[in-house]
Amino acid sequence: MATTQIDTVSTGADKAKLAAVVALVVASLAGYYLLGKQGALAQWAVLLLGLAAAVGVFLTSEWGRQFVGFARDAVKEVKKVVWPTRKETLQMTGYVFAFVVLMALFLWLTDKTLEWVLYDLILGWRK
Template sequence: MSNNPVQTVSTSGDKVKVALAVFAALAGVVGFYALAGQQTLLRASALIGGLVVAVLLLWTAEPGRNFLAFAKESVRETKKVVWPSRKEAMQITGVVFGFVVIMAIFLWGTDKLLEVVLYDLILGWK
């Protein structure tokens, strides 16, 4: 663990930016509800303004940049996924549905068998 003062200042500065971003977002939401009697455009502007300020503050902080890089990488990875065709999706769904039906019948049969063994043979209840 290094005691780099520049990194410490950057980290605490980032914490302040994140805290300010949260405050700006909350201020936008509070402003939206505080202006309940005003026009919808004014209320929406307060909300959007608070959210825009929050995003801009997060963009300048290291955690915000890391999140943006993560989001871009997630989109890039999603584009690499080979999605099944409609026919393949229907076939897979059919297999799953068939398995569920077979398991339901099996569990029903097991339950009935245990019911007969327990109530009729062991306890003698009919």
């Protein structure tokens, strides 16, 4: 199924909403730190309420609607994935571990061979 991409022009209202989102996040963080003497409950309440308000404003903007559409499409695609069975997963993990061990042995043997050729045969440092 082919979807068409529709480019929309960002309106002044959307820009104002995004500015409000930034202002709400900054105000939430400032409120969290300024209410240090009021206790942790007040700090976290201000922070969470401010961030929730920022998310709410963001979701009403055009970018927020596009994000929600993208998230819905992503969930649809994840539902289409055919996940491997437990047996297949264990087999593939075993293959990976076996390959890693073989590659480690190969690299170790290569390293030791080059060390022997360079230091013992060519340079004669280890006699």
